[in-house]
Amino acid sequence: MLIPLQHILIFAAGLFAIGLYGALVRRNVIGILISIELILNAVNVNLIAFSRTTALNPVTGQVFAVIVITLAAVGATVGLAIVLALYRVRRTIYTDEVNLLKW
Amino acid sequence: MVNLAYFIPLFPLASFVFLIFYGKRLGPKSAKVAIGASLAALVTSLPFVIGTLRGAVFQSQFEWLRLGGAPLRFGILIDPLSAMMLFVVTVVGTLIIIYSVGYMHEDPGFSRFFAYLSLFMFSMLTLVLADNLVLLYISWELVGLCSYFLIGFWFEKDSAAQASKKAFITTRIGDVGFFLGILLLYFTTGSVRLVDLNPEFLGTFAGQSQILTLAALLIFCGAIGKSAQFPLHVWLPDAMEGPTPVSALIHAATMVAAGVYLVARSFGMLVTFPDALPVVASIGTFTAFLAAFIALTQTDIKRVLAYSTISQLGFMIAALGLKGYSAGTFHLMTHAFFKALLFLGAGSVIHGTGTQDLREMGGLWKKMPHTTWTFVIASLAIAGVPPFSGFWSKDEILVAAFNAGNPIFYYTLTVTATMTAFYMFRLVFLTFFGKPRKELHVHESPAVMTTPLWLLALGSAVMGLPGSPWMHHAFQTFIEPHAHGVEHTANPLVMQISVACGGGGILLAGLIYLLFPALAPFFGRILKPLYLASSRKFWFDELYQATVIRAWYGLGGLLNRFDQSVIDGAVNGTGLNTLRLSDLKNWVDIHIVDGLVNGVGAVIRGFSSVLRRLQTGLVQNYMFVLFAGVLLILFFELNQ
């Protein structure tokens, strides 16, 4: 049974919306990082979906997805490293408390 | 042959240089160097002295400077006058240096002393040999310097340091006059050579007689300073702070006589412009009297001699001022011998007793026979007892005064001669005779000191003979081959009065101090004002201290304050006002110029304080706006 493209797109959009919401609202940096992962994964889902249905060469979308996953991993690593460093210095990981550069 | 004369001063100079560098290492041997140099000078000068006796005059020159195109030559002139000085300086100098070996024995500055003495001999010999006033002035200053060094020889004593400074500065005041006199003479006549100071040459400038009279008087100022004449006489008594051989050499026999030598040198000038003569005579006579009067009551053996020296120098100056050229120079020579002997004798007494105070001495003749008898010979000479040297020379001065016209000179000088005999024998009786007034460990001085004493005693006894009628006034014809109109004949009347005065003075002194010692305090009481004036030296020191010296230093202090407050004040005031001005500008800058700029800034700031609220610093807010923007764009894009 082939899931229609619309469903997948709706799912991905939902996923993106959740991620966006988390990224905008969460004060906890780790939460933001997870939310960004969600956004990236929503994109991945879209990429895969389009590669199966509309792409001339189905491999293209998959390659992109793999690259995005890699980048996401790199991003998460760097992000977590920053979080650790931040925590060591400021003893907090809440973004509103990290305001040294503000004005 | 003449160039050999350059070596006369060079021997002592070499000795000086050598002793300054190696004296410490040589120790006691340094005296030998100085004596050797001085003896060498003596031996070298002998042929010249003998030459002049035969009528020769030695001259030699070399160019030293070019003044306004004309060369200033330095050189040597040995004529009878300088030959006489040469003889006195080398003979007396050598004897005194030998004597010093005993006197300065075991002094820590032994070699330094002989170095200074050598330097003095060099300077003095240069002074005597100089053939022009500039070189004479140079060596004149140098002897002053040596005097400064030697008075302050025991410089750790405050009084010595003070006295040396006083001597140098006081004489320098006279020297400035001397210097000015040289300038005047040079610019009027174009010559500073001593041989040109004769009536023939100067007579051609008769039109400028006023200036040249002034020049002569200014040159005489130098002599006033150097020969300690009134009013610059105050330094010489203080100069007795120096070691006694120095007092004998510099402050009795040679250097102070240099003033007389200078007057004798400029005698041609004085004769040509005779307006200056009364001044010279008056100053000499007055000084002679004043100093003799002060000497009457002094209690320090050396101070009595110092005032006696001033007085005798006054005699010489007076003689020259009264046209007694040969009289003044003759007395200069005899005085050198007997006064040196007196000082050395006093030194021997001080050396043997350890005190300089007459009131503590007495009856020394048994323990110090050599010193006593030589001292008595010298005293007889200075008191003018025939046939000792002083009699002949002093007699000739009195003759000159007698012939001078104005009787006041003659009377004053005769009275002074009496006082001279009195104070000298007061000194002799108080020191050597009578009963000892205090327990002193007296001992006679060693042979190295007594031998020069006896040699000088011989000189004191016989040096007058060449000027006596017995030898047909040989000295006078030698020193004054072209007599300036003065006949050399003995005046029996003056001679008799002079002998009577000398004898009277001695008798009076014997009466008061030997036979009836109670008389001295008695006279002191009834003549109290005179006694006080004499013993306080007429308050000259106090007077100068209160006026000239105070004014001098006071002016220094005043100008210093003026400098600090007014001149520097003006400078600092300018600085301060500049600062104030810049403060003002600063205010303008801050409130007006900067105000404008700041105003613009403030407006911008006002806006920005509102706007900056947008910058929350939270990335999420930015992201939200971003997304909102994207959505808006999408919305409009899709609605088209």
Place this chain on the structure above:
Amino acid sequence: MSHLLSWIVFSPLVAGLGILFVPKSKMDWVKWIATGVTGFGFFLGLLVWAQFNPLDTGVQLLEDHAWIPQIGVHYTLGLDGINFPMVILTLLLSFLACIGSFGIQEREKEYYFLYLLLTTGMLGTFLALDLFLFYIFWEVVLVPMYFLIGIWGGPRKEYAAIKFFLYTLAGSLFMLLGILALYFFEAPHTFNMLELGTRTYPLFFQQVIFLAFFFGFAIKVPVWPFHTWLPDAHVEAPTPISVLLAGVLLKMGTYGFFRVSYPILPEAAQWFRPAMAVLAVIGIVYGGFVALAQQDFKKMVAYSSVSHMGFVLLGLAAFTRDGFNGAMLQMFNHGVITGGLFLLVGVLYDRAHTRDLNVFGGLGARMSVYSGILIFFSLASLGLPGLSGFVSEFLCLLGTFPVYRTLTILSLTGIILAATYLLLMIQRVLLGPVNPKWEKLADIDRRELFTLVPLMIPILVVGIYPKLILHYLTPSLSALLTKLGVLIP
């Protein structure tokens, strides 16, 4: 060696730049480099001496290159009888003062760099024959001097340094105006002093320009009443800098009269000379009296400089051959004598850390060599015949006497004053009972002797046989006098 004069001027600067690259671990090198190059300079000075022809009244060893051709600025160096003794004096003093600087412990690198820069400035001022170049060197001297006083000086160093700097700068601004006025007065515009000296200007213009130059030079000399920077600067400056200040910098002022004011503005000089003579005599007497009242050794020497430089001005105002010769010789002698006196003050200060004349006494017994040398320099300074000070003062007075009789007589007071304050100083420092506080003062050491003995030699030699130096000055000075319209007999 060609370009000898350029070598002399710039070798200190080059060495100074080199010093900046000496590594910290080799700090010792710095002073040896400086000593080496100043010694080398002195050696070059001797070479110049050997090449210098005293009979030639013109400029010798001339170096002339266009530098900024658009405005006619040339790089012109040259030597004649007027600057020759000054150059020798500067080379000698900068060498000796460099050795005298060995006591400086802090910030050596900067010190020696500034010191060498100062040397270049001084030499350049004396050798430059182009007004523009002259002015540049003149100002170059100020800057290192400011820092040398301001950093290595005594307690009131900032005050003294600023006072010195501002005062002299104010003076030299007038001078700059004068230079520009001379430049623009007549086409073709030129800064060449020799060229300017051949032109004629109207009297009023000359007077104004003379006055402008006068301010510049008089402050430097210093002429009374512009002298008050001098005691402060001297007292606060470190010893070697005082030496250069008194020995060389003051002479830049009087040299300016000889080099710029007189030859270029002869009529104005004639017009102003009575005023100069009066100021000179005031300076002589006034400086002497104030020196008498000083308690500080250095200040006393500083005021004595005011008095002695007065004789130079007096000789300058005389317009006679003897006066000029005396003034020139007095410049040289005063440099040597006062330089020596400042070194001697420094020797004492290094040991006792005070310069108060009242606290000393009896040092003659403890420091015999030192006392001998101090007495020697003092006697030279008070004009004892046989030493150099006498000859120059004698010539100054001799030269002035026929022209200004009364003033000369008044200035003789200065001679008595010199004896008074110097003997008072000797009495206070060396004579009298030993102050137990100074019981253990060490006598002068070998390095210090090495700085002083070379100064004693010219004092003695010039004093005994002045022709040795006068012989180099007289032709050029006579040429100057001819230009000034004075007939030479």
